[in-house]
Amino acid sequence: MLPHLRVDPNKACLRTPVVRWGILAFTGAVLAAVALALGTPSQAAAGSHGCPDLSLCLYKTEADWTADHPSATYQGVTRDPQDLGPEAYGSYAVYSALGDVRAILTLLGAQNGQAHGICVSPGEQRVLYPDTVTTIHIDEKSGC
Structure with missing residues (x-):
């Protein structure tokens, strides 16, 4: 984390369900995209x-x-x-x-x-x- 960007976990904006679900959805989408790009281990190993x-x-x-x-x-x-x-x-x-x-x-x-x-x-x-x-x-x- 950069020193000038401090996030206080007690701030109300990070504790709202909408923000938490948004962060989870974004993280899930990124992980799904990476998994799709890499394929399964057998697909990655086989040409x-x-x-x-x-x-x-x-x-x-x-x-x-x-x-x-x-x-x-x-x-x-x-x-x-x-x-x-x-x-x-x-x-x-x-x-x-x-x-x-x-x-x-x-x-x-x-x-x-x-x-x-x-x-x-x-x-x-x-x-x-x-x-x-x-x-x-x-x-x-x-x-x-």
Whole structure:
């Protein structure tokens, strides 16, 4: 409180029901506006396709993809390619919310069984099916 603005709580104007209800209504409106702007914690944490910010998300099935329900999420730069666990191996689709780094995925081709790599840029989404994703490498470089 500023020293030159002193409020006496015993003054009649602050004790009237109209003033108290006005202050409460204003405070409630401000809190509601802030809550609406921030959203719920799950909304704030999830970006496109339900993928948390700064993550690479894999969706095991088409149903997971259409429901925006990632089966596996990966974060942080990795030194070497990482083998995927059962929740991500062979995923249907990928979405990158990595920010400013790229991800390199290794896929086995459905037609010839040959391994090949694809680069996924930040904000990129891609259906991987019918190929089978086997490894992931999050690189510190920004572009593909």
